[in-house]
Amino acid sequence: MTRAERIKNTLQKTKQRRKAQRPVVYELKLQNLSKRKTEALRKAFLEAKWLYNWLISDAERLNIPANKVSIVDVKIGDTYEQRELAVLGSQIKQEIADRLKDNFRTLKKLKENGHKVGTLKHKRFVNSIPLKQYGVTYSLDFARNRVRIQKLGKFRALGLCQIPAEAEIANAVLVQKPSGYYLHVTCYLPKNSHGSQNPIGSAVGIDFGVNSKLTLSNGLKIDFEVRETPRLKRLQRKLARSQKGSRNREKIRFLLRKEYEKQNNRRRDAQNKVLAFLKLCDAVVFQDDNVKGWAKLFGRQVHSSGIGGLKSRLRASLETAISVNRTETTTGECFVCGKEHRLSLSDRAIECSCGWKCDRDVNAALVILRKGLGLDPEQAVGLDRPELKPPEREAAARILGSSPYIRVSFPQ
Numbered sequence: 001m002t003r004a005e006r007i008k009n010t011l012q013k014t015k016q017r018r019k020a021q022r023p024v025v026y027e028l029k030l031q032n033l034s035k036r037k038t039e040a041l042r043k044a045f046l047e048a049k050w051l052y053n054w055l056i057s058d059a060e061r062l063n064i065p066a067n068k069v070s071i072v073d074v075k076i077g078d079t080y081e082q083r084e085l086a087v088l089g090s091q092i093k094q095e096i097a098d099r100l101k102d103n104f105r106t107l108k109k110l111k112e113n114g115h116k117v118g119t120l121k122h123k124r125f126v127n128s129i130p131l132k133q134y135g136v137t138y139s140l141d142f143a144r145n146r147v148r149i150q151k152l153g154k155f156r157a158l159g160l161c162q163i164p165a166e167a168e169i170a171n172a173v174l175v176q177k178p179s180g181y182y183l184h185v186t187c188y189l190p191k192n193s194h195g196s197q198n199p200i201g202s203a204v205g206i207d208f209g210v211n212s213k214l215t216l217s218n219g220l221k222i223d224f225e226v227r228e229t230p231r232l233k234r235l236q237r238k239l240a241r242s243q244k245g246s247r248n249r250e251k252i253r254f255l256l257r258k259e260y261e262k263q264n265n266r267r268r269d270a271q272n273k274v275l276a277f278l279k280l281c282d283a284v285v286f287q288d289d290n291v292k293g294w295a296k297l298f299g300r301q302v303h304s305s306g307i308g309g310l311k312s313r314l315r316a317s318l319e320t321a322i323s324v325n326r327t328e329t330t331t332g333e334c335f336v337c338g339k340e341h342r343l344s345l346s347d348r349a350i351e352c353s354c355g356w357k358c359d360r361d362v363n364a365a366l367v368i369l370r371k372g373l374g375l376d377p378e379q380a381v382g383l384d385r386p387e388l389k390p391p392e393r394e395a396a397a398r399i400l401g402s403s404p405y406i407r408v409s410f411p412q
Ligand SMILES: [Zn+2]
Pocket: 334, 335, 336, 337, 338, 339, 352, 353, 354, 355, 356
């Protein structure tokens, strides 16, 4: 077999294997960095930027094998100066060039399909470096909690314990954030590695509202909101007052980025907890409506609750997620008989001539559940009333109760 045939063969085998796998990205933090290591990392991102901008300014340069490039021209003011690439590994340089080639190819394809595309521009910051080949550009040492990156050396890493033994480790990205340096490692796990242990074991419908953010068909209400901190507001005011182009302004900018990163982490953590709870259900049904439309109506409130993010993550990470078309009416419909009611925003409950009386959001969640499971009102009576079973109550208190940004209210 020739080399090209062998590569083709492995690619096909990988493709086959991926069908039974799902990708998971784990975030590792590089820890206890010495001054020398911090400097090397900072330099690596600077060199990555130099290389990127050098490659982009002349498309012919992409034909040169990037792993052989060791000196690039860097624009300083109006002139060009030569800089040496000292800390970037040869394969890493190649991968930066490959990523750029991919981007060019995508842009070309978009253009061919009639989309309006711009060109790739010079970057002021490069905040991620691709490390594609596990075992070559980077490797993980589980026993000693270390990661090794080509030419940069070994680093102590926090979070290696998240990666399960059966994971197949693929590529990684070295990421620079205001709070430090991270490695995002993509792994492939067997598709059925969770979901067999469902202590709650029933289907649940969710109504996404604005006031009490999530209402489940079992009567549970989950409200989560990560508001802007006073510190964030103070920094924004300071930035507005600072002089353009000054050092002080750059410093405030950095602090702001750091504060935003923290806020995103809090929001993500709250979302993770809601997702972890929902993963315990056999099926999760929600209405796929337009969150962007809400944001226009209600402004920041929707944004800070992170509902939009939660929905897309629900769709992506729960194999059990079912969505109901957003054109289906759910809020005014009686769960038991299907009769339409006109509810105004101030009506908190639905009361139907058939005898059904229920909280309006819980009713909506029940209707969503019924529609998601494809049942008619007559068939759905078996699903019956909102009811929170003791294991559900326990799981909700344990998982959701551990975040200060989540408020849970149990049905009376
Ligand atoms: Zn009714």
